Amino acid sequence: MWTLAWLGIASLCLGTSWAVPAKERRKAEKPKAHLALYENLDLDNYDLTLDNYGEILDLSNYEELYDYGDLAPKIEVGTLAPRPKDPVAPPDLGATAGTPKLQLLSTAGPVPPAPAPAQEKLKRIDLSSNSISRADADAFRLLPSLQELILPENRLTALPELPRSIMRLDARLNSIPSAGLRPEAFRDLKQLQFLHLSDNQLDYIPAPLPESLRSLHLQNNNIQTMHEDTFCDSQDHSQVRRALEDIRLDGNPINLSLFPNAYFCLPRLPTGRFF
Known part of the structure; x- marks a missing residue:
């Protein structure tokens, strides 16, 4: 009987070890x-x-x-995004002594003019490849230091008045007719050197042109005729315009050979059709 009891206890211990x-x-x-x-x-x-x-x-x-496996962190998957943090208020730029506060522009009223120091330093404006169809008459006239105005590839039908400091005007690839230019628009621009108005709808060459002009690009317009005084003074045959060496009139219906007395003061003949 004791033997059977010991056998039962041994089997119980063995089963416990396998149960681990x-x-x-x-x-x-x-x-x-x-x-x-x-x-x-x-x-x-x-x-x-x-x-x-x-x-x-x-x-x-x-x-x-x-x-x-026991060390892998448990990840809970949910369907809601975490709540965004409350926005941080921007610092008060006017808190520092001597620093003016920024003035935000509103579309509800007229835009105030730029401060005088900014106007005096602005020398170049590039607005190319936009959809601008109109510019106010005084948009650029009040910029006393503006030297370059770049406006190609827009939808302009008229040019605004330009400041006398302008040296380069590029208004190619617009829809500007001759009626969109003010009478004698370039006469008083004594510093203008580059006037590029190609690929527009001009009917004639805008004259008079300032003596400072070096490059005139008017190709691909609708210019059909010109005056003998367009480039030179027909009353002064001693005149020489050494600066104006680049005149392009190709792509216009004008026959340049019909105006032989219009080029005597130029160092080079215009580029275009001579037949």
Whole structure:
């Protein structure tokens, strides 16, 4: 009877040992298995690098030796985006002594003119490749230091009044007719050197032109005729306009050979049709 009792107790202990989860048994066996990697290996005699790391250490059972399942963070998946943070108020730029506050422009009323110092420093304006169809008459006239006004590839049908400081006007690829130019629009622009009005709808060459002009591009318009006084003073045959060396009239229906007395003061003949 005592023999049967001892056999029951032994079987109960054996069953308890097998009831331990396999995962726990693997954890208990890991230190021994880990030592097996380095068994009979003298690391002092090896130079461990990325190239020979796999040859020195056996990584074939790496996943069995190290189970990181318990260390993986739990991720909760939701459908709502996190609440955005409250916007941070911009700093008060007027808090510093001597620094003026910024004035925001509103579309509800007229835009105030720029301060005088900004007007005096502005020398170049580039508004090319937009959809501008109109410019106020005084949009650029009150800029005393403006030297370059770049307006190609817009929808302009008229040119505004220009400041006398202008040196370069580029209004190519618009829809400006001769009626869109003020009478004698360029006469008083004594510093104008480059006047480019090609690819518009001009019917005649805008004259008089200032003596300072060096380049005049009027190609691809609808110019059909000109006066003998367009470039030169027909009453003064001693006149020489050495600066005006680049005149382009190609792409117009005008026959330049019909006006032989119009070029005597020029260093070069205009480019265009002579037949």
